[in-house]
Amino acid sequence: MLHSRGSVSPLSRASEVFPRLMMAISVIAGLAHLSFIFLFDAIGVGAMARANIASVLVYALTALLTQQGRTRLALQIMAVEILLHGSVATALIGWASGFHCYLILIIPVAIVSTSYQPRTKAVVAVLVGLFYMLMDMSFRQAQPAIEVPPHLLAGLHHFNQAATLLILGLLATLYYRMVHSAEDSLRELACTDPLTQLRNRRFAMEVAQHEAAVFQRGGRPLAVVIGDVDHFKRINDHHGHAVGDTALRAIARVLREGVREVDHVARWGGEEFLLLLPATEEEEAIQVCERLRQGVQALAAQNLAGEALSVSITLGVALLQRDESIEQALVRADRALYEGKQAGRNRVVLAGQDGAPVL
Template sequence: MKYIQDLVKTLQGGTNTTGVFLGLLTLVTVIAAVAHLSFIFLFDSVGVPWMARANVASVLVYVLSALLIQNGRHMIAMVLIVGEILLHGILAVAVIGWDSGFHYYIILIMPVTILSNFHASWFKAVVATAVGVLYMALDFIFRNATPLDVIPPPMLQGLHYFNQASTLVILAMLATAYYRLVANAEASLRHQACTDPLTQLQNRRFAMEVAQHEAAVFERGGRPLALVLGDVDHFKRINDVHGHETGDTALKAVAQALREGVREVDHVARWGGEEFLMLLPSTDEEEAMRVSERVREAIAQIDLVHQHQLVPISITLGVSLLTPGESIEQALARADQALYKGKKAGRNRVILAGHEA
């Protein structure tokens, strides 16, 4: 049961095409093995030993295929699965008739082949076309042909609808997996488009979009907005003395401290280089200064060691509150001016726009 749950989790959360497809293929093999296991007893009970023995072989093929997929033998597993579907489908319609519905499974080869990423597009087109032609040929040959073994009509009808339902379920699974893959890929792309790759904070472009939205809310008489612009002190010295790798580590540590120092409704972005921006909605002047001071202290306490030497880290922060009729750019400019004053006053401090250091 845990094995099935792990496969379902892979299908729900995967963004890797190969991983999702193989997870889906493995799940299908498990379901197919269970279904064919039940067919063994069914055909044995109605006196069709050929089909009972064929389903024994089918169960073994699907179990082997699942093991091959888990061990990285994807191509061999694909060949076995496709071969089993074709042979079993042809044998079933020849032995017990077209109305049994086993031919439906042959159709599944087309979407499975197209969704796989193991072959070139031309190969997929050839396989899909060949399967389509084969299916139509089987329809022409066996639809009105007399089966080798006649089973009771109620049993035949039950088989038909069972196979039809199974095919629809597998098609639905394929469609669901494809949808989830596309949706997760889109979400991943959106995340990449608005995230700084080093710090995993929001990037400048996305932060500006958020800021513009919050400014619009403020202009409509909504909640206030505080902007905090910070710059890591003597960052160039950290890079020059300790190396760029240490500098990157320092930026990631600062980003973590900023992320932990704000609320869930707040936004933290890497503004550029060693500069960071905090957007604090529903925050007045006093609260903005308190948050900024808390963040400054947390950054000053970061223990970054390089070659047994402590690397001091601090940040200077400029704070401004958006005022009526003011643009985001103007509020940011005031925060930047306050930041500049803090740098001139000795760094490692918080300055409110309009106040002298």
């Protein structure tokens, strides 16, 4: 259906996705550190076992903060834990343990975060990168403080690699969803009228071309309707543009709610609206437009925006003919609309096949 019930900004959608990533990382990291408790306890490294108890509590805290909507604080705590745990574990057990891999995760997590400005993200990425390189130079060839059996060290290395890759996969998924959401939002904004939240003229014309092509290929008939609010300038002049905008939104709502899901409603420009009614014959199109006309007229009883308004709409209807372009049908509908205005407004006028109105 060619109308919109509101759009969500790309930043808003990204802000909804990022907390889910933070929660997933908190759960994965918490479970990883929980397993490290038993591992280090089994090999007799009590200090690291106790350190991992603290890490489990930290990630429980970041999950709680994320749930409360405090993702920025959760991200800061998570970054500090990763830096401390990764550097201390690497210094004690050695570079081969793979704990240094977690430090790299700070960079993509910070970049996709919606809590910081690009400059701050760039500074964080550079500092973490420099710190990682410093650790590489310091510990890659250094003798670890704690000797771990080779098979356990290999297991740690592969486990840490797998956990890092899993979180990187989550980050890639988040990035894809953010880009996809941004594209959807921009597409929505590009084809939506901001005042009425109906589709705009450009998008409506694309849909009209498609519906006309379906009809010309032997498909369903198509009724084209152009509606124009009567004496709209008088509403703006006597009551102000804010009241005029309120009236347009109310009329848009009547049109949108008064048609089927397969029908299309758009703001054609100014106080004009376009309706495309697929699979609609002449008599049914007139009935639909008459019902809409009455619905708009009934708005006067609702005392729009605290003002007593007389609101009405005139509608010109044209049935698309074989070998006729959609532009020609629109011209006939517009001509019927003009005749309706000349005949006294607040009415539905059907265009004849030759363009002459059938009042």
